[in-house]
Amino acid sequence: MTLNKTLMGAVATLALTAGMAAAQDATPGLIIDLGGKFDKSFNESAYNGAQRWVEETGGEYAETELANEAQREQTMRRMAERGANPVVVLGFANGSTLDVVAPDYPDTDFVIVDMVVEQPNVKSVVFSEHEGSYLVGMMAAMASETGTVSFIGGMDVPLISKFACGYAQGAKAVNPDAEVIVNMTGTTPSAWNDPVKGAELTRSQISQGSDVVFAAAGGTGIGVLQAAADADILSIGVDSNQNYLHPGEVLTSMVKRVDNAVYDAFSAAAAGELETGITVMGLDNEGVGFAMDENNAELVSEEMVAAVEEAKAQIIAGEIEVHDFTSDSSCPAY
């Protein structure tokens, strides 16, 4: 009985504070996904975007980090009830949850990265990963001496196949005989956090002749890049610029400006002009691209840059069409 009372009291207090928070000026909220805030990749990029917004505007935002799959809905609802607006969620895995949660909070705007959710108060930001991957695929094939390049994905989902397919197309565009080995780490979310398996897959690919490996696997990618550096072959990072992880061993990184997506959402909301609907971040608006800095300057030749820049211009102009795996769940290149 006492326990019951305490619980009810707690609920009442929660409801009260929630009501009060909603009355205040809305602060944006960011929900970091399962990979973790410092995954050196996708989530870290989002976090950096939010930090940049804080530095430039001096604003505040609410942030939580998911600890497991089951917390998605609870965390989203709590964020909305605390009055955060907009609520930014990261990753395709939030799609079905957000589809249920968003209609319950019509006054709150939601932003989802990497997935389309068709609700009136949701802004969906998707990236043209296949285009960025195409460019790094070209670089991989040009840097490869064996003619075999490889790809390691995290969880086996269509989004990751989109990376793989773009990469394979890019490699084959440079060298039609190029062999592209594609491996996925696993089929559950733990595949984003298994560097041991990532490293083992890399060694397996190296033994099959690969000398450039592209990892699109969150935390697992750290193991991939490490194994590649140990074996003195080149690797390609993903999402954030990962060139610095092993200077001189990482060919480039397929950057996906999740930071820009978060930054833009926060800024637009602060100005009161957040537009819901679908936004595509591609090569034309610098949503995806390849990273160049002092760590990989010696690895990338001028011809490579020239060829890739030319392809980039052609893709933007529509002269090269990179097939999107998610459009029909198949890939012409492998």
Added chain:
Amino acid sequence: MDFLGILQILDSSLRLATPLLLACLAGLFSERAGIFDIGLEGKMLASAFMSAAVASFTGDVWLGLMAGILASLLLALIHGVASITFRGNQLISGVAINFLASGLTVVIGEAWFALGGRTPQLSGGARFQEITLPFANAARDVPIVGPIYANLLSGHSILVYVALLLVPLSWWVLFRTRFGLRLRAVGENPAAVDTAGVSVVGLRYAAVMICGVLCGIAGAYLATALSAGFVKEMSAGRGFIALAALIFAKWRPWYALGATLLFGLLEALGNRFQSLDLFGIPIPTQFMQALPYILTVVILAGFVGKAIPPRAGGEPYVKER
């Protein structure tokens, strides 16, 4: 599939089997003395974290290994106190250790490094490097035996060889020494050991501590040899696979080697052949990756014959008054 390809797969199996083997031997000592231990996973994880953390602070992987073993020993001690001294339920204590390790590693990691529960990348002397066995390069050209020696046996980190040497050592200790006889007797009939004037509690603590040391080595191998740093939940269920291997091995050291190598082989095959065409029938990736677990179920469903656990396993010993 050529000879070299087969060797590469076996090579990969050996790497993947090593943490399982160490954890399996750890469980072997503990369970032979009558203490069930499902906290292998947690101890490995704690050790993986501490070894990586200390190795990154000091730059010395051996200090890291020591710290990892200490962390694992600490958890083993908790398990010992809970299940031997206070006669608690061994399964519950083991589960608690798993949760404790899973949470603590991330919390402490975040406090020390502020990298989201991850440790910094290790390099150079902060990792176990691969060692080349003597004459490996010279022997490479000898047909058949040469490549086996140079590619399969040589070129692993020292902990792999330690793990392999621990198999005969465990067998010798358990089956050829007085300590081993008493340890096994404590798992079968503690009252008889007690009557003979030997301390049941002391023997069980010794077994649990040996288990802690071995789990510590397994965890350090994961974080400082197989990969370069700690990532949350990096043990990824290997402690549980080791338990399955232990039952498969019927609580015997040499069988444990065979069982863990088999699990390693299946994982290596799953990594290498993500899509396999077997006689024209495509076998999906998901099947290949599930293979170790399917095998576990099939084996535990009694395929290996009757696996009889130590008779006094799981029961706290209460001295008669």
